[in-house]
Amino acid sequence: MNDGTINTRKEALAQRLKRYFTGEACKRGHVAEWDVNFGCVECIAEREASKREASDKAKAARKAYAASDEGKVAHKAYVASDKGKATKAAYQASDKAKAAKAAYEASDEGKAIKAAYAASEKGKAAKAAYVASDKGRAAKATYDASDKRKAWLAAYRASDKAKAAKATYDASDKRKAWWAAYRASDKAKAAQARRREAKAAALLSVVTT
Ligand SMILES: [Zn+2]
Numbered sequence: 001m002n003d004g005t006i007n008t009r010k011e012a013l014a015q016r017l018k019r020y021f022t023g024e025a026c027k028r029g030h031v032a033e034w035d036v037n038f039g040c041v042e043c044i045a046e047r048e049a050s051k052r053e054a055s056d057k058a059k060a061a062r063k064a065y066a067a068s069d070e071g072k073v074a075h076k077a078y079v080a081s082d083k084g085k086a087t088k089a090a091y092q093a094s095d096k097a098k099a100a101k102a103a104y105e106a107s108d109e110g111k112a113i114k115a116a117y118a119a120s121e122k123g124k125a126a127k128a129a130y131v132a133s134d135k136g137r138a139a140k141a142t143y144d145a146s147d148k149r150k151a152w153l154a155a156y157r158a159s160d161k162a163k164a165a166k167a168t169y170d171a172s173d174k175r176k177a178w179w180a181a182y183r184a185s186d187k188a189k190a191a192q193a194r195r196r197e198a199k200a201a202a203l204l205s206v207v208t209t
Contacts, residue, residue: 006020018036
């Protein structure tokens with residue numbers, strides 16, 4: 001901006017100003033300041049606005065095409081093409097895609113969809129197949145041996161929830177049946193015999209010393 005005293009481009013350049021004002025109309029009839037590099041500032045603003053409008057129009061046209069039957073068929077063909085597959089694979093391997101996936105999985109929508117899938121027959125079958133696979137078994141073994149798992153287990157055992165679950169289990173018929181079966185087993189009998197022997201040995205040592 002200037003106060004109207006800088007009237008020529010030469011003066012503006014000499015004073016290192018970006019704009020000057022001649023008071024004359026440009027060829028499109030604007031009486032406005034002039035930019036030393038790009039001319040009438042009103043013309044610059046009009047050019048920018050028409051560029052924006054053209055790009056909005058192009059965007060709308062692309063959107064309309066994508067929503068049309070023709071556009072859908074073309075998109076499907078692209079996705080199935082080698083080029084489309086390569087583009088998708090490259091995107092999925094990118095940090096941007098990974099961040100987007102993580103953000104989606106952490107969102108309420110992502111969680112709800114995941115939960116719905118896990119509860120579906122398809123999801124259950126997929127999980128069962130994974131658990132039974134070599135990869136699934138190896139992953140479980142790694143997890144079970146991890147510090148993370150140990151810490152989780154310790155925290156769980158100390159929780160009220162775990163205590164309540166244990167009390168429920170201890171009082172259950174299942175537990176009683178397990179206990180009865182255990183007592184009747186050779187292993188339990190052997191353990192009992194060992195305890196008896198140890199007691200007898202301890203008693204004997206008391207008596208003989
Ligand atoms: Zn102009």
